[in-house]
Amino acid sequence: MHNLPIFDLAIILIYLIGMVVVGIYFSRKNKSAEQFTKASGTIPGWAIGLSIYATFLSSNTFLGVPGKAYGSNWNAFVFSLSMPLAAWVASRFFVPFYRQTSEVSAYTHLEKRFGPWARTYAVVCFLLTQLARMGSIFFGIALSLQALTGYSMETVMLVTGICIIIYTVLGGMEAVIWTEVVQGVIKTLGAVLIIYLIVTDMPGGFAKIMEIGQSDNKLSLGSYAPDFTQATFWVVLLYGFFINLNNFGMDQNYVQRYHTARSAKEAAKSVWLCVGLYLPASLLFFIIGTCLYAYYDLHPELIQSIKNQVALERLPATASTADIAQMAASLQPADYGDKVMPHFMVTKIPAGLVGLIVSAILSAAMSTISSGMNASATVFSEDIFKRYINPDLNDKKGLLVLHLATVVFGLLGMGTGIAMIGVKSILDIWWELSGIFAAGMLGLFLLGIISRQSRNAEALTATILGVLVILWMTFSHLLPAELEQFRSPLHKNMIIVIGTLTIFLAGVILTRFRHKTPVTATIPPAYKKEKTLR
Template sequence: MEIESKLHAVDWIILSVTLCSIVLYGTYVTRKNATVTDYIKGGNDSKWWTIGLSVMATQASAITFLSTPGQAFHSGMGFVQFYFGLPIAMIIICVVFIPIYHKLKVYTAYEFLEGRFDLKTRSLAAILFLIQRGLSAGITIFAPAIILSAVLGWDLFTLNIIIGFLVIIYTVSGGTKAVNVTQKQQMIIIFIGMIIAFYMIMSQLPADITFSKALDIAGASGKMKVLDFSFDLSNRYTVWTGILGGTFLMLSYFGTDQSQVQRYLSGKSVRESQLGLIFNGLLKVPMQFFILLIGVMVFVFYQFNPSPLNFNPGANEQVAKSKYVEEYQQLEAAHIAIENTKKLLFSNGFQEEEKQQILELNEQDLLLKVKSKAIIDKIDAENISDKVESNDKDYVFIHFILNNLPRGIIGLLLAVILSAAMSSTASELNALASTTAIDLYKRNVREDKSEVHYVKASKWFTLAWGMIAISVACIANLFDNLIQLVNIIGSIFYGNVLGIFLLAFFIKFVKGNAVFVAALITQVLIIGVFLLDWLPYLWLNLVGCALVMGIAIIIQFFISIKKKDAKNTAPV
């Protein structure tokens, strides 16, 4: 498979012009930021549609457009349940979080915690955010590097550095406003690109395969099961994990994660910020459903067209040069035979009684894929100098784009995915720098400097976090699935941080010392629960939140008793 030949001059032109225009525009329109308010809060003049698109673009990284179709291709539409808690979270944040943040005129979410508790609690929450978001920023750089690695044949290390510095340029220059103004353009490109991708997939299906028939084919293979009402804790995605665990994750992400809070802190008013989040809440679930549907349609496309046993071209190249090539070719032959059998069934218009046969064929094909990955893992273990990844979920959509779409459209869709990467990474670096500058540097190190000093410090911190994110990207791997990896990292920390904020908002008798100790204990416990794999990761958000609140209340209760006893025994 000669992937390099798929990218023509017109694709390069569309890709280059799109990305360079975004970088240059963002740098130019925000070049005069001189105060902390301008740099960190974007001058407090953002309209609701800017906030809504910026919030959406921050969450919709390249991982969304790489991993989500791959997730649907392998597992179907059930992943959409992950987002069921988002509208609920948006309403709670609009009613509780936004009015408090705007009333206090904070630069970061964590400023509020010092006034309510103390400096050490504020600093701890900020540090927990920096750890998880710093790791996630590296993954959002790594995701588009995969694309260009497949397109250009360049090594991931070089691409991580190039992509990282491309984002650093306008984020350092323009701060929050640069992120906001570029994200509007990026989301427009993303919407147009995904609609075109869906149209192109449907147009390349056989003439007699309508959208309705395509859904029937996907359903026969178990890809259209959207809702799962089971209480099976081994199942990551159910209605209950989405509504309960998802709500707590989204509350934490949109309510306490500075990369999102900073988007709506730039709002012109409380109303503009609230409308922006409501806009995001209404549009996000349908958008994710549509992206998953694209992945399912790619699956249908490959029921009528040849697909590789493994979608990672680098893995296939390594196998071709290895001693396992004959064994792998036998698996490929069996895979092709299964594909041909399914194609015949679908082309003839399968009957209801043939659905079981289709499911059995899918199981046989899945077993072949497992065996092929085992071979790739053997090669990887023996080949230390040139590592290869057996997981191919994140290569499914890019494989389809590069091998089945016409010139020009390929460049546009690559621009879509890279625009998403730039928007998300820029938001993360901007938030990491703001939190470091305001919550740690200004509050703990240099509290008496000028506005210009803190703007310069924020720029230097943006550069530093950009370098850290690039470093994380350089040591990352595909894990099980990139979009799951980002959410797992968040779930380990988010519940704890959310619990701290809920204590601050609603449990007034709990003080700083109790919260600080409870947060430390909770973080250790949650990491332990994750490592022991006791619960699906979405439940960590609910458990973490409940733990920190419960432990803090108990500790405060004993502190109060101790103080009362000390007061009663004190000499009169």
């Protein structure tokens, strides 16, 4: 780590060792599969809320959001504005639904409603979503630490990945939640520190930053025109609502936490605590992006090294100096936005503080990856291994399966991150992949709990139609020019919206057509009061 001073390196190592020690501490209690996946239902609601918040606030937020704000504007902040409505639906209907079923897997009830294929389909969609999430986060953290350490992105992913695997395997869900509580605090303080350092080094201070941001339209939330072919305010709002509905209602990362709470009321409160923390926290990262834009707008000479680096990455090794200079001159802010904050950290942040901020970035990555590994292992154990291989696992063998699955999914996440090296925007690639994989399972889930008369045949037919629509919207841009009229005209963020609605509405229509009777929409009732676990 030749670019980092010893003091910064020591801070980072202490943080990594601390996370492993937490896993070792909780391993003493981790003697059963229930403890590994549910923490025996003993976690207070405020800790669960901080844990969900930390999962939301991943390195995709820590690095991708400032890069997006630097390269464009605050349009992506509309995603955060959609969270309260999705949280209301989740706390009112989904949390009680899961608490009453007592199923640790979010997908078990789909088999009861529609058969084994529905459960398996949702599990596959979830696992693909998790690999995309973990891969984008591994890629994001490697992008920043490469600039700071000089080591390759693959090496960075391997070192951080091993630490995450160790404490997740040893500590289980309880270790994941309590480390995320700490990580949520660290990454928020890191964001505040970065803003402070930029503003204090900025001629004219925060007022100048806002002046430049307003003059260059960097504070815009996007166009309000009813245009669904571009990333307008309405497109991002719809995308945010549907993806957050999926997060709170279908994502095992969050559903699993509902079972760790002492009561349904505590679980519902944790959802609102997450929203209350994430909204202002995400705003901080958009402010960071605008601060960086204004800073480098006043110091354009400092950005040249970033442009040269991006040009070198895009050109073949045989490119001449003139080719590199020409490529660098043609680059737009959106082409190198993700690299600006790591560059500022390397060149402008004093020794000592770099270690603290790197620890914040590590915490942003580790919280979401560890959560994804634990959730993926739980789904594999409950929905694949117990369902198709060995349904009569005892606690000892069940815990072994969970441990092995955690390691495997951690390694697969690293591999996905390596495959993403070279993408232009972390946030864009994550949003696109999550929308594609989440659309199918969200539509099926809503059909299962709302349209009580829908059965296997309607659900299967609707899902096939939905998958075809999702595939068309995802790949139709590859059609040759002579078939341009068959390309999807909608923005890629609309995939989850259209895919979800296709499955749900097709299922409802088919049900009405087959039964010749109106479909009764039954939302799960509000939660019943539970006896608080002590």
